[in-house]
Amino acid sequence: MLPLGVVTVDNVLEDKDKLVKELKELQAAGVDGVMIDVWWGIIESKDLSSTIGLLTGACFKQFRNVG
Secondary structure, eight states: OOOGGGBOTTSSBSOHHHHHHHHHHHHHTTOOOOOOOOOHHHHTTSOHHHHHHHHHHHHHHHHHHHO
């Protein structure tokens, strides 16, 4: 499970470099996947389609980059 603060309430990555570092460490340890929480109470107040796109796009891009 990724830490809860990976994505801010404004749906941006809190610290991209830290996330990439942690993903690489997990990969080196043989981890096959990760989970991330979506706080619906926060994103429901925004345009849901664009919010989910921002959240998943930003995270998945880093997941793909790490491998």
